[in-house]
Amino acid sequence: MLRTHSSSLAMSVSSSQGLTSIRASSNMVEVFVDGKPVMVESGTTVLQACEKVGVQIPRFCYHDRLSVAGNCRMCLVEIEKAPKPVAACAMPVMKGWNILTNSEKTRKAREGVMEFLLSNHPLDCPICDQGGECDLQDQSMMFGADRSRFTEGKRAVEDKNIGPLIKTIMTRCIHCTRCVRFASEVAGVEDLGTTGRGNSMQIGTYVEKMFMSELSGNVIDLCPVGALTSKPYAFTARPWETRKTESIDVLDAVGSNIVVSTRGGEVMRILPRLNEDVNEEWISDKTRFAYDGLKRQRLTQPMVKDASGQLVATTWEDVLTRVAGALQGVQGSEVGAVAGGMVDAEALVALKDLLNRLDSDTLCTEEIFPMAGAGTDLRSNYLLNSRITGIEECDFLLLVGTNPRYEAPLFNSRIRKSWLHNELQVAMVGHKVDLSYSYKHLGETTQVLQEIAAGTHPFCKVLVQAKKPVVVLGSSTLQREDGAAIFKAVSTIAQNSRVSSGVEDGWKVLNVLHRVASQVAALDLGYKPGVNAIQKNPPKVLFLLGADAGCITRADLPKDSFIIYQGHHGDVGAVMADVILPGAAYTEKNGTYVNTEGRAQQTRVAVTAPGMAREDWKVLRAISELAGVTLPYDTLAEVRRRLEEVSPNLVRYDDVEEANYFKQAHELSKAVNQSLLAAPLVPPQLTVKDFYMTDPISRASQTMAKCVKAVTEGAAAVDEPSVC
Amino acid sequence: IFYPALIKTHIFHRDTPANNPETPFEFTPEHMKRVDAIINNYPEGHKAAATIPVLDLAQRQHGWLPISAMNKVAEILGIAQMRVYEVATFYTMFLREPVGKYHVQICTTTPCMLCDSDSILEAIQNKLGIKVGETTADKLFTLTEVECLGACVNAPMVQINDNYYEDLKPSDIEQIIDELKADRVPPPGPRSGRFSCEPAGGLTSLTEPPPGPGFGVRPDL
DSSP states (O other), rough: OOOHHHHHHHHHHHHTTTTTOOOOOOEEEEETTTTTEEEEEEEOOOHHHHHHOOOOOOOOOOOSSSOOOOOOOOTEETTTSSSSSETTOOBBBBOOEEEEEHHHHHHHHHHHHHOOOHHHSSSSSHHHHHHHTTTTHHHHHSSSSOOOOOOSSOOOOOOOOOSSSSEEOGGOOOOOHEEEEHIIIIOOTTOOOOSSOOGGOOEEOOOOOOOOOOOHHHHHHHHHSEEEEEESTTTOOOGGGOOEEEEEOOTTTOOOOEEEEETEEEEEEEEEEOBBTTTTTOHHHHHHHHHGGGGGGGGGOOOEEEETTOEOOOOOOHHHHHHHHHHTTTOOGGGGEEEOOOHHHHHHHHHHHHHHHHHHHOOOSOOOOOOOTTTTGGGGSBBTTHHHHTTTTEEEEEEEEEOOOHHHHHHHHHHHHHHHOOOOEEEESOOOOHHHHHHHHSSSSSHHHHHHHHHTTHHHHHHTTSSSEEEEEEETTSSSTTTTHHHHHHHHHHHHHHHHTTOOTEEEEEEEEETTTTTHHHHHTTOETTTTHHHHHHOEEEEEESOOOOOSOGGGGGTTTTEEEEBBBBBBHHHOOEEEEOOOGGGSOEEEEOOOOEEEOOOOOSSOOOOOOOOHHHHHHHHHHHHHOOOOOOOOHHHHHHHHHOOOGGGTTTOBOOOOHHHOOOHHHHHHOOOSSSSSSOSSSSSSTTOOOHHHHTTHHHHHHHHHHHHHHHGGGGGOOTTT | OOSSSSSSOOOOOOOTTTTTTTOOOOOOOHHHHHHHHHTTTTTTTTTTHHHHHHHHHHHHSSSSOOHHHHHHHHHHHHHHHHHHHHHHOOOOTTTOOOOOEEEEEESHHHHHHHHHHHHHHHHHHHHHOTTTTOOTTOOOEEEEEOOSSSOOOGGGGHHHHTTTSOOOHHHHHHHHHHHHHHTTOOOOOOSSSSSSSTTTTTSSSSOOOOOOTTOOOTTOO
């Protein structure tokens, strides 16, 4: 019933904003806002009609991405000749109405509602984290009365423990129910609710339960008052003293748009930025809370392994000379490089240029991609071609060997949005996981995949009826030895369903969902996916650029090999290195990252890198000069010009280049002669405890460690300071 | 919370040995048939509409609603557990704490108070030895003060489980309690001799048979 009820409301809510291709019955209706005429589609609410003219009506419970509740009553406006004020967020407009947003009655209504809201609200502003960005503060200044007549006692509510991320002070709650609606609609965990009634109503989980969702941190942004705030950020900063830098998140491949709030050269918190095409207004918990890992385990000094095998700090001149010396002595396949998951495109192209000048093309990524068939030559083979917004238009989705809930939470929330509002059917081949929406589980063996590709599986009957099918293949399945065969099978399924659906040429069916932020850029720049080339010809000098997955270890290399590690955290890669070059993390450099859709986005410098660390491409440029193979760029603009030279889409920021040649790619993949292994398709991240620590930054984060502990041992097991 | 305490109206559940998700609760086969009949009343896809009647049935079967019963109802109706908790905490008649075999609910609002419900309350408290909100040690009686039960003509009165005992004097209520202790349910209704809510001193209206047709009509019609 949630689906049927909210689908009609959501249609009217989003249709006027033109968000999706929802078919609204556009009869335009003329209404007047304070005398100004405006044409709106029938079914839009008074609040949306006013927004169209530019008049913002105050509200607490209304949110344009959630269903309409209408319980705060702050949006009451007077309609001319109507006896009572109406709730603007819920009332659809009628022809000829004159909405008076600043009349005597409207103002009196707002003052009255504000008085009621403040009557039970504690006087916590000085100790409340929301101060400075509090909707209640702002709206009471703008719309509330300037004097109080409250002489009674206020009610108090006990705080709930819903996890190590969200601090709850429920006395401040004004019962707008935004968190309840978010939890049940967007996050898919129906754990929050309104228990009791009247004065003793409480928002909570009723039983002692953690709000265990990968999107749980978003209620902190939603809550208009300080009832739900960020526990790691508690009591650390006020919003007016922070500097905001727009940037991109690189902890997964979605490339969520974020705002990095800093103060005094330290990252205070990370907030989401609106981007309708990628992450809407949400970010996952890892993105939001792993920033404290940026301050721990950092490589701040260049280091060299001395005679006894210990890494000692040294100067830049020392390490650069050593590295240049090592590089001068090698040629061709004697030098190789492995790039990790959080490297920006500038560093990748600098490293490639450097090694190419040494006659070597052994540049590998840690993530494998099957090179048989079309491999990475055709871009359409390795991108999320349908784009994240394409999920909203498709009517059938097949997931293969992926758990998008923890691999790309924002992608999963888009699937859920489509499932909820557009009746999307989802089926999955792979290990059964909880995706926060219901789907048809077809099995987890490769046998199932083969049968669907051959058309013999009973499910094919449903597949052929899809009008706009989408198939998403998880990159974790491509890491297997039979990755090429899996890709061939999925490509066949995609091609077959395209043909049977009769969909137009512009519609893309085959998609690959990556798990690391730098993979697409690396493949665009011509890196070899997977460390096969290095394993076949172990080089004498190995350059690890942020490579922390441990794909190549000392054991794979000749005895006297020289390993150079350039990165920002002391993780797996730094431990085995002979020389360490400290680089910058994503908040400390201007880097280009391409997300799994192929959208190039750039991070910006929010804080300077700690200690002696420098931006990665600059380090490589310095090495190249000392090694005698100077790279031809000195400034960021020149590096980006080089990027454009290699692959123009890398500098067309925030835009997705369409990739094509699906039929040709499919023809090439048909020639692949590999058989599928019997092993089941199991993605590496199965439950929420696998979600929190997946890369060097989140592994260094104490907040993420607390989350893992809370998820495995219960919320009460986490040590919290008593002041919280 | 302003209104006088009923049975603990806490809006938060804490697991206790007697009340936790493992507390055994299953609908009996006949009750399960009733559950199906109730669900059949509502259209396809709107099973959640049956939350209130099915919860009531669970309470009638078990005496009160342990958290496991609410979870079972959620499972049967295919809705999230939280939605059932929301409904169960909204209504005060859903008892989320154990009650005795006989739930003695005494009305103490204005009409009953004017007819001296205080003496009835005192009589019960003295007889059972418990205060409002408490249960007797033998788990037979629970005493609560409730809002108006709609039997104002027959004030003062109590409701015990589903029966109203009206027009009470302190001796009446003591007699009722004695009978309940002896495991006999006394007949419900007024204790003063009248049948239901007719005027105590005899009828003041409708004392004659109704006038036949033609009453008050002009003679020539």
